[in-house]
Amino acid sequence: MKKFTHVNASSIDEAVSWLGRYGQKASVIAGGTDLLGKLKDEILPTYPEAVINIKTIPGLDSMREEEGMLKIGALTKLHDIAVNPEVKERYPALSDAAHRTASPNIRQMGSVGGNICQDIRCWYYRNSYNRFPCLRKGGGRCYAIEGDNRYHSIFGGSVEGGCYAVHPSDTAPVFIALGAKIMTSKRIVNAEDFFDVVVGGTTILDEDEIVTEIQVPAPTDDQRSAFMKFALRSSIDFPIVNCAVMINESNGVVSAARICLNAVFVKPYRAHKAEEAILGKAIDESNAEAAGEAAVSGAKPLMYNRYMIPIAKALVKRAILACKNRGS
Ligand SMILES: Cc1cc2nc3c(=O)[nH]c(=O)nc-3n(C[C@H](O)[C@H](O)[C@H](O)COP(=O)(O)OP(=O)(O)OC[C@H]3O[C@@H](n4cnc5c(N)ncnc54)[C@H](O)[C@@H]3O)c2cc1C
Ligand code: SF4
Structure with missing residues (x-):
């Protein structure tokens, strides 16, 4: 690991000011479960001169239901979300997703803000000492297209x-399916618009901007949500595919649906065709199956990832059926 200046920010303004001062030469650190691995392995062509610690900012590590929404501070630990009884009861997709993330020790350290801002896991990109200076690092080629x-x-x-x-x-x-908003130090954006694909990043955040809060609308009486994940190991692993569904059901049919897959595209993938397929239909095996089919209808797999298509399809189906099973 190389040397860097470590700054404990005591307020959002102070963090933003430090980030503005160092520009591209600064990194934000929350729990450090993602960032420290990158720094130790020196995966990037550049190294931060300053690491701005935001864990020292008070008030960003708690949750509360207020003004018709669940407000989750960016520093709230994944563990705290996973075990919170109100979240389990009213936002089960979120509770399940937090519970299925990583391992107990990482959930104890990792924050929800860090989870949505985390970097990609492509093994060429993550290879130590920048052995593969690919497109996503500003290099000239992608090693994965013809590689593994x-x-x-x-x-x-x-x-x-x-x-x-x-x-x-x-x-x-889950945040996209539940229609959440991401509050930053300078704006509020729909969770759906928060993610981006840029050299060195996965979000729309400016260099001097941090996530401060995530706001999830409280569920209405006719609403159900579910989260499904397929990973190689159930105890600790990134998703091969995951899927979050929120459904409004009235008079026995779906009146609104939001379905989002992740780990299948460069950003979280809103499955609009699946939503259209289930709209106005009863939630049953064959309609859920048709929605799963619609979700993957635009798939263009690479050489070695075709196997993900039936997994994505099955997760969409199961998540829709799980909403039904949650009852009214
Ligand atoms: C072994 C292992 C297994 C894992 N498995 C999973 C998994 O199954 N599912 C999954 O979803 N994740 C998984 N993860 C990722 C893990 O969930 C994230 O590392 C964690 O949530 C990141 O939170 P953190 O607070 O530690 O972030 P940090 O490591 O501190 O930061 C991560 C990134 O986000 C930025 N950042 C952090 N907070 C903010 C903020 N408030 N505003 C702006 N930028 C910010 C940092 O600059 C950094 O770039 C795994 C990680 C490991 C190491
Ligand atoms: S450009 Fe290719 S090698 Fe680099 S991170 Fe993207 S998929 Fe991986």
Whole structure:
């Protein structure tokens, strides 16, 4: 690990000011479960001169229901979300996603803000000492297109020339399905508009901007949500595919649906075709199956990741059926 200046920010303004001062040469650190691995392995061509610690900012590590929404401070630990009884009861998709993220020790350290801002896991990108200076690091080529792409995008690439690294977060698709908003130090954006594919980043955040809060609308009486994840190991692993669904059901049919997959595309993937397929239908095996089919209808798999298509399809189906099973 190389040397850097470590700053404990005592307020949002102070963190923003430090970030503005160092520009591209600064990194934010929350729990450090993602960032420290990157720094130790020196995966990037550049190294931060300053690491701005935001854990020292008071008031960003708690949750409360207020003004018709669940407000989650960016520093709230994944563990605290997973075990909170109100979240389990009223926001089960979020509780399940937090519970299925990583391992107990990482959930104790990792924050929800860090989870949605975390970097990609493409193994070429993560290889130590920048052995693969790929497109996503500002280099000239993608090594995954013709290489080992078994965990890469099945819905095409992004970044000029094509980066196929998927967004790995388990909580991100839930926030999109639940219609959450992300509050930052300078704006509020829909969770759906928060993610981006840029050299060195996965979000729309400016260099001097941090996430401060996530706001999830409280569920209405006719609303159900569910989260499903497929990973190789159930105790600790990133998703091969995950899926979050929120459904409004009235008079026995679906009156609104939001369905989001992750780990299948360069950003969380809103499955609009699946939503259209289930709209106005009863939630049953065959309609859920048809929605799963619609979800993957635009898939363009690479050489080694075709196997992800039936998994995505099955998760959409199961998440829709799980909403039904949650009853009214
Ligand atoms: C072994 C292992 C297994 C894992 N498995 C999973 C998994 O199954 N599912 C999953 O979703 N994740 C998984 N993760 C990722 C883990 O959930 C994230 O590392 C964690 O949530 C990040 O939170 P953190 O507070 O530690 O972030 P940090 O490591 O401190 O930061 C991560 C990134 O986000 C930025 N950042 C952090 N907070 C903010 C903020 N408030 N505003 C702006 N930028 C910010 C940092 O600059 C950094 O770039 C795994 C990680 C490991 C190491
Ligand atoms: S998929 Fe993206 S991160 Fe991975 S090698 Fe290609 S350009 Fe780099």
